[in-house]
Amino acid sequence: MxxxxxxxxxxxxxxxxxxxxxxxxxxxxxxxxxxxxxxxxxxxxxxxxxxxxxxxxxxxxxxxxxxxxxxxxxxxxxxxxxxxxxxxxxxxxxxxxxxxGLYANIRPVKAYDTLLSKSPLKKDIIKGTDISIYRELTGGIYFGKKEISADGDTASDLCEYSRVEIERVAHLAFKAAQSRRKKLTLIDKANVLETSRLWRKVVKEVATSYKDIELDFLFVDNAAMQMILNPKQFDVILTENMFGDIISDEASVIGGSIGLLASASVGDxxxxxxxxxxxxxxxxxxxxxxxxxxxxxxxxxxxxxxxxxxxxxxxxxxxxxxxxxxxxxxxxxxxxxxxxxxxxxxxxxxxxxxxxxxxxxxxxxxxxxxxx
Ligand SMILES: NC(=O)C1=CN([C@@H]2O[C@H](COP(=O)(O)OP(=O)(O)OC[C@H]3O[C@@H](n4cnc5c(N)ncnc54)[C@H](O)[C@@H]3O)[C@@H](O)[C@H]2O)C=CC1
Ligand SMILES: CC(C)CC(=O)C(=O)O
CATH class of the missing domain: 3.40.718.10 (Isopropylmalate Dehydrogenase)
Known part of the structure; x- marks a missing residue:
């Protein structure tokens, strides 16, 4: 080729x-x-x-x-x-x-048997971990309007998502789950954020086309804890841009070094x-x-x-x-x-x-x- x-x-x-x-x-x-x-x-x-x-x-x-x-x-x-x-x-x-248009960032996370002792986490917690993180990559707060007031004392970053932005990455994540252990966890902050509530609504709708996939939801603060407490519970993770950035750096300690974590950023x-x-x-x-x-x-x-x-x-x-x-x-x-x-x-x-x-x-x- x-x-x-x-x-x-x-x-x-x-x-x-x-x-x-x-x-x-x-x-x-x-x-x-x-x-x-x-x-x-x-x-x-x-x-x-x-x-x-x-x-x-x-x-x-x-x-x-x-x-x-x-x-x-x-x-x-x-x-x-x-x-x-x-x-x-x-x-x-x-x-x-x-x-x-690279809207999906796919980040595999795994615990290598030969490196179990390199992680600060206990071996029996991490052994067998195999996660595929689907991070939305072209929307959300990284791309929203950014403003700083004239006096420099107030700043804002807008977090915006549209249905189509959520649907296209969700389809990729569900398809990935179908070829894996058939579980998808949406990580969001739907108890606080309007964008997260839209994510939940749209992902639930997309899920109706993937009836073989078990879908669950976690608030991002809890997810950060679960990633360390019991990473093996995760198969495919789907999440928005900033949460995905942070959760995947956290997940890198499972493998022993962030220097092991690869990714693919794909679009149409x-x-x-x-x-x-x-x-x-x-x-x-x-x-x-x-x-x-x-x-x-x-x-x-x-x-x-x-x-x-x-x-x-x-x-x-x-x-x-x-x-x-x-x-x-x-x-x-x-x-x-x-x-x-x-x-x-x-x-x-x-x-x-x-x-x-x-x-x-x-x-x-x-x-x-x-x-x-
Ligand atoms: N995709 C990108 O190009 C990214 C760029 N950045 C930029 O990189 C610069 C440094 O940011 P940091 O927050 O320090 O993140 P970083 O990922 O560059 O480094 C954080 C820590 O991770 C470890 N590390 C990173 N890469 C490693 C490797 N290949 N081998 C072994 N250990 C490794 C080191 O302990 C390092 O102190 C900033 O300017 C930031 O904006 C940060 C994240 C992603
Ligand atoms: C450096 C930023 C543009 C993005 C980032 O932190 C990342 O994608 O890992």
């Missing part, structure tokens, strides 16, 4: 984690005789520096002319620490999602694949950023084109790297020098030699073994 992939690596750790995904996708292309081309374009703070615009027109065009987009992360402390900045990196990502025409984490600026160029979220996002890209064997091979290689402690320091207490790039090398190498049982780090120089 021929795929033109737009690469928007962005800021902070974005470029280094995305470089590992590309390494892995190149190994897949070789192994399965595909042709993937990678076309880089700026977004976020780097794009503001270059053009004054966090989403330059040429970048958007590049995305529209590609089969898929691989996104890294955006964000820079110089904007985080300057509330008065009018142009911000995050606007680039939001504009990209809106312009491409375009699709973008992005780790759920941000630009983690403190780690930039230190080789400590976990690239697996980005690599698993690349696997989701392959699934999107029905290249399921290819995607499965990436996931097998990731499992192997985790089992052998070929991981960055966020998950590693055994070796002290496994860098971002070494993780990418190992996974790409595994893909090139999947039958090599001697996968004993031929291309990796392991550091001090601190715990056996």
């Amino acid at each position: 021929k795929l033109n992939i737009a690469v928007l690596a962005g800021d902070g750790i974005g470029p280094e984690v995305t470089a590992q995904s590309i390494k892995v996708l190149k190994a897949i292309a070789l192994e399965f005789d595909h042709s993937f081309s990678f076309n880089y374009a700026p977004v976020g703070a780097i794009a503001i520096d270059e053009t004054g615009n966090p989403l330059p027109e040429a970048t958007l065009e590049q995305c529209k002319n590609s089969h898929a987009i691989l996104f890294g992360a955006i964000g820079d402390p110089k904007y985080d620490n300057d509330p008065s900045a009018k142009v911000r990196p995050e606007q680039g990502l939001l504009a990209l999602r809106k312009s491409l 025409k375009y699709a973008m694949f992005e780790p759920i984490h941000g630009s983690y600026p403190q780690a930039t160029n230190k080789g400590i950023a976990n690239p697996i979220a980005s690599i698993l996002s690349a696997a989701m890209l392959l699934d999107h084109f029905d290249l399921n064997d290819e995607a499965d091979l990436i996931r097998t290689a990731v499992d192997k790297s985790l089992a052998l402690h070929i991981t960055t320091p966020d998950l590693n207490t055994k070796y002290d020098n496994i860098t971002t790039s070494k993780v990418g090398d190992f996974i790409a190498d595994f893909i090139s030699n999947p039958k090599d049982s001697n996968h004993n780090f031929s291309n990796i120089h392991l550091g001090q073994s601190t715990i056996i």
